[in-house]
């Protein structure tokens with residue numbers, strides 16, 4: 001049976017009065033390519049930002065390989081606070097901690113809800129990368145003035161024990177040599193070894209996008225998150241990217257979770273699709289199910305075709 005590598009449970013992300021993501025519960029299984037689609041502003045990138053630790057969600061839990069690594073519990077509601085206060089008042093001088101302890105030991109019903117809340121968990125993006133989740137961004141974020149090889153090598157240092165600083169002073173020559181060898185090997189596999197000494201910004205647009213993916217791969221992920229990898233690409237570049245994603249997925253044994261607006265790519269490559277609209281999950285299913293889902297056609301696919 002397939003095992004989920006990523007799971008979000010009831011994730012909510014609010015920015016002031018805007019609920020960017022509401023009650024997002026998704027699962028991505030090992031070896032799958034799953035797409036997250038929906039109109040502009042639907043909350044897709046926000047979901048990626050929660051999964052990769054850029055934002056701390058308002059509430060909800062995110063699991064990697066079955067273990068929670070992000071968990072936010074909402075602050076107590078006004079009613080809960082009032083119930084707790086009433087319990088404290090009835091407690092004849094007992095303090096809040098004692099009430100909560102009594103509640104947890106079943107001696108009192110009051111406050112149990114609060115006590116039973118799980119502690120919050122948050123991880124920084126770099127720790128999440130080390131966990132095995134890598135991502136690319138909507139807008140290309142390469143070191144534009146460095147070579148293709150240097151871009152990959154720097155990303156390799158995310159995985160090293162020594163870190164980037166020691167790389168600069170070449171503190172650990174053996175490890176450095178090994179990283180260079182493995183950067184060369186990665187460029188060979190992704191078909192960029194012919195341009196390894198080129199300056200990143202001098203590459204054609206499609207290749208810069210491939211390099212972005214190569215940099216993400218350099219951190220040795222199991223799960224690769226791609227945020228609009230085909231943005232700005234022409235049909236030929238999009239076709240090449242489709243093949244590229246398939247081939248790196250197979251070569252590196254990856255699971256892929258992808259945000260994309262190019263529906264040809266999404267429908268061709270995805271095993272399953274989730275559809276967001278105004279932060280809500282309005283549909284999930286196979287490409288065929290999604291293409292025939294009237295709610296998705298009304299909110300997104302029909303609008304795209306007419307655009």
Ligand SMILES: Nc1ncnc2c1ncn2[C@@H]1O[C@H](COP(=O)(O)OP(=O)(O)OP(=O)(O)O)[C@@H](O)[C@H]1O
Pocket residue numbers: 015018019020038039040041042043044045046047
């Ligand atoms: N940092 C932020 N502060 C305030 N509001 C935000 C922030 N980030 C996103 N939002 C809002 O959250 C909502 C969802 O935005 P998000 O970028 O996640 O959508 P999206 O589906 O990725 O859109 P697109 O397809 O255009 O990239 C939007 O209303 C956006 O304005």
